[in-house]
Amino acid sequence: MSENKLNLTLKIWKQAGTNAPGSFETHKVTVSPDASFLEMLDELNDGLEREGKDPVAFESDCREGICGTCGLVINGHPHGPVPRVATCQLHMRNFKDGETIYIEPFRAKAFPVLRDLIVDRSAFDKIMYAGGYVSVNTGGVPDANAIPIPRDIAAEAFDAAACIGCGACVAACKNASAMLFMSAKISQLALLPQGQAERHQRVEAMVAKMDELGFGACTNTYACEAECPKGISISNIARMNREFLVSKIVSKLTD
Amino acid sequence: MIKLDSKIPEGNISEKWTNHKFNMKLVNPANKRKYNVIVVGTGLAGASAAASLGELGYNVLAFTYHDSARRAHSIAAQGGINAAKNYQNDGDSVHRLFYDTVKGGDFRAREANVHRLAEVSGNIIDQCVAQGVPFAREYGGLLDNRSFGGAQVSRTFYAKGQTGQQLLLGAYSALNRQVALGTVKMMTRKEMLELVMVDGKARGIITRDLVTGTTEKWVADAVILATGGYSNVFFLSTNAMNCNTTAIWRAHKKGALFGNPCYTQIHPTCLPVHGESQSKLTLMSESLRNDGRIWVSKKKGDMRNANDIPEEERDYYLERKYPSYGNLSPRDISSRSAKEAFDDGRGVKGGEAVYLDFSDAIKRLGKHVIEDRYGNLFEIYETITGEHPYETPMMIYPAPHYTMGGLWVDYNLMSTIPGLFVLGEANFSDHGANRLGASALMQGLADGYFVIPYTIGNYLAENKPDGLKNSNEEFAKVEKDVNNITNRLLSINGKQTVDQIHKKLGRIMWNKVGMARNEKGLKEAIKEISELREEFWKDVKVVGKADELNQNLERAGRVADYLELGELMAVDALHRKESCGGHFREEYQTEEGEAKRDDENFAYVGAWEFEKNGKWNLHKEELKFDYVKLATRSYK
Numbered sequence: 001m002s003e004n005k006l007n008l009t010l011k012i013w014k015q016a017g018t019n020a021p022g023s024f025e026t027h028k029v030t031v032s033p034d035a036s037f038l039e040m041l042d043e044l045n046d047g048l049e050r051e052g053k054d055p056v057a058f059e060s061d062c063r064e065g066i067c068g069t070c071g072l073v074i075n076g077h078p079h080g081p082v083p084r085v086a087t088c089q090l091h092m093r094n095f096k097d098g099e100t101i102y103i104e105p106f107r108a109k110a111f112p113v114l115r116d117l118i119v120d121r122s123a124f125d126k127i128m129y130a131g132g133y134v135s136v137n138t139g140g141v142p143d144a145n146a147i148p149i150p151r152d153i154a155a156e157a158f159d160a161a162a163c164i165g166c167g168a169c170v171a172a173c174k175n176a177s178a179m180l181f182m183s184a185k186i187s188q189l190a191l192l193p194q195g196q197a198e199r200h201q202r203v204e205a206m207v208a209k210m211d212e213l214g215f216g217a218c219t220n221t222y223a224c225e226a227e228c229p230k231g232i233s234i235s236n237i238a239r240m241n242r243e244f245l246v247s248k249i250v251s252k253l254t255d
Numbered sequence: 256m257i258k259l260d261s262k263i264p265e266g267n268i269s270e271k272w273t274n275h276k277f278n279m280k281l282v283n284p285a286n287k288r289k290y291n292v293i294v295v296g297t298g299l300a301g302a303s304a305a306a307s308l309g310e311l312g313y314n315v316l317a318f319t320y321h322d323s324a325r326r327a328h329s330i331a332a333q334g335g336i337n338a339a340k341n342y343q344n345d346g347d348s349v350h351r352l353f354y355d356t357v358k359g360g361d362f363r364a365r366e367a368n369v370h371r372l373a374e375v376s377g378n379i380i381d382q383c384v385a386q387g388v389p390f391a392r393e394y395g396g397l398l399d400n401r402s403f404g405g406a407q408v409s410r411t412f413y414a415k416g417q418t419g420q421q422l423l424l425g426a427y428s429a430l431n432r433q434v435a436l437g438t439v440k441m442m443t444r445k446e447m448l449e450l451v452m453v454d455g456k457a458r459g460i461i462t463r464d465l466v467t468g469t470t471e472k473w474v475a476d477a478v479i480l481a482t483g484g485y486s487n488v489f490f491l492s493t494n495a496m497n498c499n500t501t502a503i504w505r506a507h508k509k510g511a512l513f514g515n516p517c518y519t520q521i522h523p524t525c526l527p528v529h530g531e532s533q534s535k536l537t538l539m540s541e542s543l544r545n546d547g548r549i550w551v552s553k554k555k556g557d558m559r560n561a562n563d564i565p566e567e568e569r570d571y572y573l574e575r576k577y578p579s580y581g582n583l584s585p586r587d588i589s590s591r592s593a594k595e596a597f598d599d600g601r602g603v604k605g606g607e608a609v610y611l612d613f614s615d616a617i618k619r620l621g622k623h624v625i626e627d628r629y630g631n632l633f634e635i636y637e638t639i640t641g642e643h644p645y646e647t648p649m650m651i652y653p654a655p656h657y658t659m660g661g662l663w664v665d666y667n668l669m670s671t672i673p674g675l676f677v678l679g680e681a682n683f684s685d686h687g688a689n690r691l692g693a694s695a696l697m698q699g700l701a702d703g704y705f706v707i708p709y710t711i712g713n714y715l716a717e718n719k720p721d722g723l724k725n726s727n728e729e730f731a732k733v734e735k736d737v738n739n740i741t742n743r744l745l746s747i748n749g750k751q752t753v754d755q756i757h758k759k760l761g762r763i764m765w766n767k768v769g770m771a772r773n774e775k776g777l778k779e780a781i782k783e784i785s786e787l788r789e790e791f792w793k794d795v796k797v798v799g800k801a802d803e804l805n806q807n808l809e810r811a812g813r814v815a816d817y818l819e820l821g822e823l824m825a826v827d828a829l830h831r832k833e834s835c836g837g838h839f840r841e842e843y844q845t846e847e848g849e850a851k852r853d854d855e856n857f858a859y860v861g862a863w864e865f866e867k868n869g870k871w872n873l874h875k876e877e878l879k880f881d882y883v884k885l886a887t888r889s890y891k
Contacts, residue, residue, distance in 0.1 A: 038534065049796060049807055068326060089635070124323065138382060194385060
């Protein structure tokens with residue numbers, strides 16, 4: 001464990017509410033390189049609270065990179081400078097003594113700021129309500145091994161299903177598109193036999209919902225894949241586009 | 256005077272649940288929509304319950320303090336979920352899973368509940384697969400299994416090291432479908448702060464909207480709490496930052512008995528503490544023990560690096576002490592052995608850590624196999640510590656992880672408050688004094704998918720909708736109590752921050768109500784916690800206002816409840832003059848240092864009734880073991 005502490009300057013976005021104006025606030029901190037990024041903010045907040053000042057509002061929960069609650073834009077990168085690491089798993093040893101760090105919320109029209117670094121991502125749930133499921137009720141399903149699935153297909157479906165719904169893809173995209181997030185779920189279910197029955201209506205309903213919620217379209221910049229903490233592949237978007245096209249053709253043919 | 260009635264059905268253990276399902280009353284399908292059910296918490300238990308009840312036609316209101324149901328801490332479970340499918344042809348059966356779970360719980364669980372859990376375990380896997388949960392598979396396309404601690408068969412289903420995530424997203428998808436259909440209304444960013452009772456029954460809750468700070472009153476015909484465990488009483492635990500005891504604690508203070516509060520699970524394989532600013536501890540899945548070997552140096556205070564310690568100077572203590580289970584010994588035993596090594600001065604470089612070493616497995620199976628099995632866990636380790644487990648052994652140490660204790664429930668999962676049901680980790684029911692690995696996911700989903708949909712019908716059939724509105728005076732009264740607490744917290748304006756006091760509480764709990772307990776320490780803990788509680792209410796500083804997004808206020812309320820619960824945990828631990836499972840009393844151990852149960856005097860559930868702060872009355876539910884013979888638990 002390292003002994004040399006880091007002295008850092010933080011420029012943190014402060015915004016009292018959705019419609020309030022925001023601005024950067026400057027704080028100086030000294031932190032152990034073994035601490036996590038959020039532990040640094042914890043310490044900062046503890047100090048602010050002690051002085052009776054408002055702490056910086058930010059969200060986190062599991063701090064193991066899996067719940068998707070945390071998400072800060074750090075020096076311009078959603079989840080910070082280290083690839084495939086969520087904000088909560090980012091450790092201070094990745095920063096240099098004397099550095100200035102800019103900390104902002106995820107910015108997108110569909111993700112309004114609630115306070116400081118906290119944004120409202122409920123639009124993601126709404127996309128899921130539109131069709132991100134297999135319509136089976138509890139009980140009355142076949143034995144689990146009655147549905148054999150080739151190992152590589154199961155693995156590919158898993159890779160898509162590993163999305164944590166954090167919204168970094170939206171924050172990274174210049175169009176604030178939710179395509180990577182949505183395509184991961186569409187891919188998972190399109191790959192698996194369980195998802196076949198609703199394959200076409202699912203993709204159409206989810207895409208329509210995404211458009212309605214104010215997310216942009218995909219222009220293939222690959223920024224989402226680069227910033228995704230779980231390495232969700234952009235090939236999911238290609239699969240979703242194929243699914244969408246096939247669905248449109250099928251619905252025309254069966255009209 | 257409360258009389259505990261476990262309502263265990265008559266008959267042979269393998270027929271109890273079947274008979275009970277037949278004997279319970281039903282609600283006519285057309286009448287179900289007339290009932291309102293509140294579900295608090297949307298983890299595995301809450302989401303599966305809300306979805307299943309919605310499918311049946313009930314009007315469900317589901318609450319979470321997160322921004323989405325998908326964030327619940329079930330998502331962080333790594334290793335897997337047990338089910339008695341016997342897909343591996345290795346001799347598994349419902350009875351064996353039942354037996355292993357009762358034995359693993361050190362004979363402090365209710366047999367009938369555990370048997371039901373084992374019976375429905377297979378249905379859970381079927382359900383999840385039908386939802387599209389991408390479990391690991393073999394080359395033939397069938398499901399793969401791995402082994403977990405406390406079992407000699409392979410019955411654990413998994414999805415890499417992210418099983419909890421995949422199961423939760425499955426339940427979340429079922430929930431979303433019901434939200435789309437309108438049977439479930441999803442209430443996000445609202446935290447339950449009180450239970451409302453009318454005529455002695457649970458009839459609603461008071462929530463605080465975490466964005467606007469507004470308190471709201473919600474009325475229902477039954478209330479389900481699926482709000483998880485209370486390991487964060489230790490401050491440092493593997494639980495998520497927001498996990499708290501508030502919902503069950505407030506229900507406890509309203510009359511729900513608290514079962515076995517002292518049964519806490521200290522998980523053996525977590526990352527060691529790095530320093531004062533540590534906010535939580537990270538678990539490394541127990542599945543790592545399938546291929547990793549745990550060891551420390553034979554020498555005290557050995558300051559050499561792991562790779563410089565020759566083979567003959569290493570003590571693979573679990574393999575030495577428990578040859579038949581070895582590195583897969585149950586969690587309580589593995590944790591305590593790590594503590595013994597540390598107490599003996601043989602922790603890594605004298606510190607609170609032991610090694611978990613994969614070099615043998617890498618030699619035997621090749622790096623690619625290990626990467627395939629544990630790649631993502633190794634990545635997590637590397638991200639956090641900056642070290643590579645392929646080259647140097649991992650360092651691990653035990654940390655609070657799960658609480659077997661919780662609100663007491665009967666066979667129908669109803670607490671001592673009529674109409675208040677408790678599911679998942681929030682109840683005390685199935686794991687006795689120690690939970691086996693991969694059994695928490697099983698219990699959460701069993702409760703939500705396959706138990707509550709039946710048992711709640713039985714209650715509702717007898718408690719017909721009466722048109723109660725939240726304008727009822729009881730709601731206004733309880734809302735006022737909630738606001739009074741909030742205002743009191745905001746007006747103290749003392750010198751210590753909420754975290755400062757929480758850390759102090761955590762230290763008391765870890766040192767005196769942790770892995771090993773004794774009479775002197777527990778008595779001190781009780782005194783210290785009650786003093787700390789007084790200190791909190793005099794000297795805490797909570798900034799901000801009530802009617803805004805105020806995370807400091809949220810944490811303050813939760814810590815206030817922990818300061819009461821912590822004392823009850825110590826009271827329970829002090830009264831239980833035996834060692835069992837996760838509860839190890841130093842005075843009660845065998846000559847070899849193993850836990851010594853006292854079945855004569857303590858084969859019961861300790862269920863505590865709240866009288867006032869610092870004063871509880873004990874009720875006992877005697878436990879009978881008709882199908883698993885009481886025996887000293889041996890993994891030698």
